[in-house]
Amino acid sequence: MKTTDPLNPAPTTFLHVDMDAFFASVEQRDHPELRGKPVVVGAPPDQRGVVAAASYEARKYGIHSAMPSRTALQKCPQAIFVSHNMANYKEVSRQIMRIFESYTPLVQPLSIDEAFLDVTGARRLFGDGPTIAAKIRSDIREQTQLTASVGVAPNMFLAKIASDMDKPDGLTVVPFEPAAIEAFLAPLPIGRMWGVGQVTQKKLLSLGLDTIGKLQQCDFNRLKSAIGARAATGFLRLAHGIDERGIGAEVDEKSISNEVTFPEDVVDRETIEATYKRLVDKVGARLRKAGFFARTAHLKIRWSDFSTITRQTRFPIPCDDDMTLREAGMDLLNENLRHRPVRLIGFGVSGLVETAEPQTLQLNLFENLDPGHREKRNRLSNTADSVREKYGENSLKRASDL
Template sequence: MAQDQLPAPNTARKILHIDLDAFYAAVEQRDFPELRGRPVVVGGAPNSRGVVATCSYEARAFGIRSAMPASQAYRLCPEAVFVQPRFEVYRAISLEMRAIFLEFTELVEPVSLDEAYLDVSARSLSFDSALGIAREIKRRIRETTGLTASAGVSYNKFLAKIASDRNKPDGLCLILPEQGRNLVADLPIRAFHGIGRATEAKLRALGIERGRDLQRWPLARLIRQFGKAGEHYHRIAHGIDERPVLPNRSRKSWGAETTFPTDLSDKAEMIASLARLAEEVLRRLARQGLEARGLTIKVKYDNFQQVTRTRTLDHPFRDLREVLPHLAELLDRTAAGTRKVRLLGVSFSSLERPSPAGQLDLFTLD
């Protein structure tokens, strides 16, 4: 499709993106008043090999960011308060927030515990009306949870997400259809939601620094460089994103990982760790009534280089005994053992419901 053949954006839609500000850290500051106004880091301890899950805005002022090693966060701000996450509390608040969303629309697509897309087109004939709904949702979240949320309103998901990030914390922003393309033109590529660091580096190597640079590239050339994703980049560069809000979006995979206190070099220890992780995930899948045909292991070496290895069967994994040989084989396809390992992870994908005949015992090991 040539650039001049781009479809007209569907400006009749009214899409909201809502997310809680610095969620985990905000909950800790809410529940423990002595933490208010202080740099709070939720995640691993500063003397551990853990990472930052999130941090308060006071901590962000020191350059601390999510996914940063906790030890690095400590070096940036030794006076920060490091706290362990309380996921059961965060999940309960997430349910409260989603209950509020459902009072306004059934078209709610959760993205994570603290954010979601909402399609309020059926209730909003104008963007002023949609903005009013976003304002009321923010008020209800603060009233119910004591937390602040930022909201973005626009005619598609990409721009609603961009809008919600513009005035944090406690922000509210509207991007109108006539503003979309020009706003994207001025946007740095690093601010494009869905474009990660590796893709950003590739785009910048091609001379694409901002949305306007991306707008100049023909679709065919983007597809040659980025495959199918090139078409998505082409559309969002022009403010077009027809992805629907999917209220019943199914989770594609379940996983777990662990970072070791000291690097592992013994493969037997690695297999034992992978088995424990696999068992944990299989139990979670069983509670959800799911089976999986896909298995992936993640290995992070001591220099932080990361690799994954995947196996997909033509039938679901029935028990942990069936998983174990695949774990060993996938690990053999990495440099683990010859190189030290700081993190291991296991995830299951290609999820499906079990047959009516029922499941075998997932965890029996003779």
């Protein structure tokens, strides 16, 4: 087999593997009488509850996860509702993760049914990215009788977009040349951008930015005035296909986190948000006390059925101030909180460094990041620490999210 040229190393290759309608597909696999029928996994329609997953036959009627079960029944009266079997799903998930690990140790699960894989170092053994993706899809089908959709790309952001483009049972390969990447992204709707929630999407649409291509051409200052410098920087980088995150890069680095398990499962959003914001503030205070700046923020949610998700976002510039941490934390929460009972909520930071200098020269493209603004936020956070240390943890109350 041809060896890699050390002077011209092959580009990094990522896969994003996403199981197709995972819970519903497992139920259809285990119960042949459900195959080809609209299956809804979740609460029965005569009870208060929501849809956990829907088969593709049910999705044709507009049924989706987090939808009230009663609404799902109204959309599709012939839908078959089944209770979830989390123990079974977890066992199948472990089986799938073992398949991933047979190709590369660099696996980052995002949830029970999806994961990123860095297969750069696996190509000498197994072939190029598309070949490895095809092998993994084949292994999953043979060993679990389930299907997966896979995106192949030079970074994680592009791989995740690609995996959703040809569902179910699809394989999409993103080009690796910068100009071709921009052309690949340009026609996609703005809602496909990672991190663009409903609120941000409305702001972008108000600027006439309905596609990623239009975002690519948007003036930074104009975007900054609408969504802030941090979000503007991050979205412009992603719009050009720039994402330098890696798998396993922070495994050995320090992290700081706090989480709370509620005495009883909580649905009330106000209660969840208030608890979560206190966790963010505690993490910020610990971060500053330790003398570090964070590169990545993490959200953790455990639902009442004990299924757990973790999500993360990367700061364009390492930070330690409460305002930036809250913005990132709330973006993650707003993107991922569903109308489901929450058992545990957590917030953390990782990728800790001793300086707030940008970690990449790519930020020079956007030099309008205001250092005075960052300094003001840092002073406010340090003042808050001093007040809390002197007068107690509850001496300051948040009037609003700055």
